[in-house]
Amino acid sequence: MSLNKDKVSEIASLAMLSLTDEQLKSNTKELNKIFDLFTELSQLNVDDVSPMTHPININQRLLEDKVVDKDKSKEFQAIAPKTKDRYYLVPKVIE
Secondary structure, three states: OOOOHHHHHHHHHHOOOOOOHHHHHHHHHHHHHHHHHHHHHHOOOOOOOOOOOOOOOOOOOOOOOOOOOOOOHHHHHHOOOOEEOOEEOOOOOOO
16 A cells, blocks of 8 residues: 555544645655555465464562452441441432
């Protein structure tokens, strides 16, 4: 795929950009280089390449799944202005 000046001008207009003729020429050239790179990348054979989440092959340290804090809900609700059945009661804000 390649773009011409008219197409780049139309895209710039849609993006509400005003480009000078020099900028239009430069942007057309740069965008075409990007499309050429995509074309080159699409021709690569990646059948034997497994997807990866990070470019460095490392494993994340995982912590043991265990409870480390005790349940403090009774302590928190003891200092709350209003509670009922383990819920905090708040003033109605939408009528």
